[in-house]
Amino acid sequence: MNTSRHRPADAWSPLYFLASLGSGGLVVTFFMYLMFWVPHPGQPVPVFEDIRAAFGTGGLPQQAAIVIAVAGIAGFAFLNIKLLIWNLARLSEFRKTDAFARLVNSNGETQLLAMPLALAMSVNAGFILGLVFVPGLWSVVEYLFPLAMLAFALIAIVAFRRIGAFLGRVLSDGGVFDVTANNSFAQLLPAFALSMIAVGMSAPASLSTLPLTVGISLVLSIMLGVIAGLYASVAAIVAFNSMLHHGTARESAPTLMVVVPILTVLGIMTMRQEHGLHTTFGGQGGMADTLLLTTAILAVQLVFLVLGLLVLQRQKYADAYLRRDGYSAGSYALICPGVALSVMLHFWINKGLVDAGLIAKFGGAYWSLTALAIASQFAMIGLLVLLNRRHFARRAADAAVPAE
Known part of the structure; x- marks a missing residue:
């Protein structure tokens, strides 16, 4: 019997970038504690000085x-960067294999968009690290915004080149796209990547005081x-037709809920x-507009969450x-919807219900609803721990072969 040890993650695929993505998303969930529970007069987001004053x-x-939030941000940011570096190294090796050549000539080519998606999340997480841990950052932040937009622009170029290669191949050569194998929302991954880049690109619009910076960020x-949004709409319609004919691909079933994180990041971008x-x-935007936006997003998200969980069950x-x-x-795709739901609930509660005067901040109704966001967050922490143990723990070679 072969008793050598291996890790399931050694059978690498681009979808392992979702492990880094999930860790970065959890950084954002902990930042929500600081965003909405720590006073930050003078700027739209809390910075090191605000956090220190609130703690004192x-x-x-x-x-x-504050202690839980800071520890969570630091811990999951470290894991985010560690997994990103590991995935980039594995991608470099993967490009030299026959498996890569097969991948870029199949429906699965869009899995490579997980790389710019994870990169964009890491840049967003890095900005949070700066706000929380770097004293005096706000005094030089206007110099950082152009650098951040440049970083997101470069990531966008990477994403568009990969999308262009895929669409150019399948739209110019008939019969190369397997419609029968498109029975999931896996083809929404490019839209997710572009959404994540867009929300990062929109940050200077809400934080900068320089009209030129705000204008470039907006455009x-x-x-x-x-x-x-356009890509997601077309891909979802095409995929749904295939799912109605062939059922949902079992291994790709978690992608049914990818609409949830896409809507969260596009919603934050809009705000x-x-x-x-x-x-x-x-x-002339108003509080009512934010309440309508966040409520509508939550309604659609709940539809896809229930649909996805039903199919998974x-x-x-x-x-x-x-x-x-x-x-x-692909199991790591399960983390994104729970994280996105937690973040959107925080925005709905604080920017929607509280600002509209429907509930009192820090009242009974407030904490009852916030408990749902926290429960979703910690459920995803548990899921990430479970998946990391399953995929990165060494096992006997005669154990089950990882699913392709």
Whole structure:
């Protein structure tokens, strides 16, 4: 019997970039504690000085929340960067293999968009690290915004080149796209990548005070967001038709919920753009607009969450890939919807319900609803830990072969 040890993750695929993505998303969920529970007069987001002041003057519950948030941000940011570097190294090796050549000539070519998606998330997480841990950052932040937009522009170029290669191949040569194998939302990954780049590109629109910086951020993020929405709409319609004919591909079933994170990042992008239009260009956005936007997004997200969970349950996905001997890198896609739901709930509660005066901040209704966001967050932490143990722990070579 072959008793050598190996890790399921050694059978690498581009979808392992989703492990880095999930860790970066959890950084954002912990930043929500600081964003909405720490006063930050003078700027739209809390910075190191605000956090230090709140910790020094706040009560025990606020101090505990700050400690948990800071520790969570630091821990998951480290994991995000570690997994990103590991995946980039594996991608470099993968490009030299026959498996790469097969991948770029199949429907699965769009899996390579997981790389710019993870890169964009890491840049967003890096900005959070700067806000939380670097004293005096806000005094030089206007110099950082052009660098951030340049980083996102470079990532966008990488994403568009890969999308162009895929669409150029399948649209110019008939019969190379397998419609029967398109029975999932896996082809929405390019839209997810563009959405993540767009939300990062929109940050200067809400944070900068320089009209030129705000304007460039607005224009570029709007363009990216519109393209992402268009791509997602077309890909979803085509895929849904295939699913109705052939059922949902079992291993790709988690992609049914990819609409949830796409809507969250596009929703945050829209709120950032509206803030920039209001503060810099005198646009007339209101609290009611944010309540309507976040409520509508949550409604659509809940539809796709219920649909996805229903299909996962009927196909016994958890038994196949989370509990027994089957392994699929695509399982990491399950983390994104829970993280995105947690983040959107925080925005809905604080920017929607509280700002509209429907509930009191820090009242009973507030904490009851916030508990849902925190529960979703910690459920995804548990899922990430489970998946990392399953995929990165060494096992006997005669164990089940990871799913391709």
